[in-house]
Amino acid sequence: MGVKRSQLTLRDVAREAGVGESTVSRVLRNHGAVSAETRRRIETAVARLGYVPNRIAGLLASEGSTLVAIIVPSLTNNVFPNVLAGANSALDAGGFQSVVGVSEYQIDREESLIRAMLAWRPAGLIVTGLEHSEGAIALMQGSGVRVVELMDLDGDGLDGVVGFSTHAVGRTSASHLIGRGYRRIGYVGHNIQRDARAGKRLAGFREALAEGGLTLVDSELVDGMSSIEAGRDALARLLVRSPALDAVYFSNDDMALGGYFHCLGQGIAIPDRLALFGFNGLEAGRCLPQPLSTIKTPRFLIGETGGKLVCADNGPSRVDVGFELIEGATA
């Protein structure tokens, strides 16, 4: 199915301007010498006809794609939109266009998205994280296109990698809480089977806790993906079970925001009675009456750097953009 319509082609423009097709192509791509007079005639014809070039045909003929495929796991908070904005800015500058796919944190959906995107013969592929299905890895390696993996530095990349150490984020978070004197620490998180980076953060967190002679007192995991509501309800359940906790580490700011709202509603004093710590440094957390203590990630920069890497195309590279501890007022 689809449209079946006769549309204007280069030939129509050429006829209208009384020149050959290749000449029209030259002025359209602004490439190759064309006399001022001829160019003017062609531009007039293009405008009069309202001709829009057919990129499909153009790409097929030139074998040189200006498409870059980007696959992100989600769009439900600002994290990946920020990354996309960064990537777009770099890609635009390099003359590339992006096509984005959303995997919903499903690894098999990622694979089928990669397959679908590769069918567009993109110049490059930007994916999220280092964990992929075997099939996806085979596809990416076999495709011959430049691949850039974003967000995580803990592991081996296929080609380009831009991010920060997810493990270190967890460690830094734990150290902060320990340094502040919290000892009875709990965790509220979402599905770490699907979100591998959340799992890595937790592992780093536990590791630093252990080095401080502590262990996680209790934790509450929700089945689905992170959300404010999930964080709120999960914290409520956790506190019923373990009312003596003095701090809770959340899998991200959405979850932490929910926890914050729970405390607000229940009159639980933050951070004296309970401290909260998140991850990402989103706007909402920053705007709370007590700014959320969290780790801020340079999301735009990650996308932008990834986009540049795809454009540059000079060998494998690994860029650590780091992250920043936001002290906030909740921990």
Add this chain to the structure above:
Amino acid sequence: MGVKRSQLTLRDVAREAGVGESTVSRVLRNHGAVSAETRRRIETAVARLGYVPNRIAGLLASEGSTLVAIIVPSLTNNVFPNVLAGANSALDAGGFQSVVGVSEYQIDREESLIRAMLAWRPAGLIVTGLEHSEGAIALMQGSGVRVVELMDLDGDGLDGVVGFSTHAVGRTSASHLIGRGYRRIGYVGHNIQRDARAGKRLAGFREALAEGGLTLVDSELVDGMSSIEAGRDALARLLVRSPALDAVYFSNDDMALGGYFHCLGQGIAIPDRLALFGFNGLEAGRCLPQPLSTIKTPRFLIGETGGKLVCADNGPSRVDVGFELIEGATA
């Protein structure tokens, strides 16, 4: 590793399987009769070679696009991601693929996005709102593709339109506040030059206020687009100027959330000292200790219906999906 191999083509698969190209094409598209044995051989060859079909070539040859271009103004809250999710769900079901562009609420950027998307010869075009530049309208009308405009019903559409009356949203919001006894009402909003629908809501709001014998006591407008921070700071400024306000209407939930946080930080009792009213019905507002009073919009449904309209392709249509008043606890 990293060596760019020449891309496989149908011909390679055909040779490998010992059949003709068109037969391979038939099994790949699952269209036309092919013997089980031949199909098996071809599938084996495809798998062994790791062949990924070239959609560029496929589209050019079949002259029937399965692409649908979607242009949204923003991705910074959940509104448009929700719409996109709905659209994707309908488009997937209809065998279409979406390509999305973000206009950042800039009307000229929308036009250039439309031009760029049209170059992909999509089967349909889904845009946001009824306000477009003249150039954009000419492009869309001249393209011959099905166009669906989402979110707003107040005005004339080019072809398909799915949404609700933005004007009515404003009226309903005002009626609610009046009905609750609020009389000294202010407004906090973002740039309505760029966000035409926010302007229409405000117009409806003012209209209903006037019918109730009231006028807006004061209003605070920020230059840029809506954000939590902008809402927080703008409410602060508004209250300095007009401390006697008893209710504030916000241009959307993001702004209202900021206002809520401001009140929380300043110890301003909600709704007794000051009532707050938003627009959209986002998750964050729902999860506050006092759920935000707002208008909930059926965003997924709008996207989904728009997607179906593009697939169906049967004449202009106009679908009113309505909206819902959420009483909440802030007004």
Add this chain to the structure above:
DNA sequence: TTGAAAGCGCTAACAG
């Protein structure tokens, strides 16, 4: 500076 012609990889008749 310009035009003619040969593809790009695939689909879609049309034969066989």
Add this chain to the structure above:
DNA sequence: CTGTTAGCGCTTTCAA
């Protein structure tokens, strides 16, 4: 059921 053969609309030599 399967192969052959034209294109799809553009880019890109190669001559002129």
